[in-house]
Amino acid sequence: MSWIGWLILACVVAAFLVVRRVGQISKKTAREYLAQGALVIDVRSNAEFQAKHLRSAIHIPLNEMESLAPRRARDKDQVLLLHCQSGSRSAAARRKLAQMGYTRPFNLGSYRRAARIVEGK
Secondary structure, three states: HHHHHHHHHHHHHHHHHOOOOOHEEOOHHHHHHHHHHOEEOOOOOOOHHOOOOOOEEEEEOHHHHHHHHHOOOOOOOEEEEEEOOOOOOHHHHHHHHHHOOOOOOEEEHHHHHHHHHHHHO
């Protein structure tokens, strides 16, 4: 592969990494919200949650957001920190909750990132 090919590949990878982080709350801000009592919500499937989850997280699968969120996250002004396996479903959950009238939903991103932020792993 020529140097132009490598350059194009590097640009594509860099763009992917930047786009992946867009829309995610910063680690510092997330930790500040956690200290103030933010609610951590795992939006993964039941099987994923049962296999492994953060101790402090409550489980509201993305496909059940409309029915379960009003019961489990009653305060629409509470900070909600959402995560999933990769960050895609939590981004979709953030949009869905905003449409439902929640004022402070944030995307924590992937499970791994959420664990590092929430549990210091």
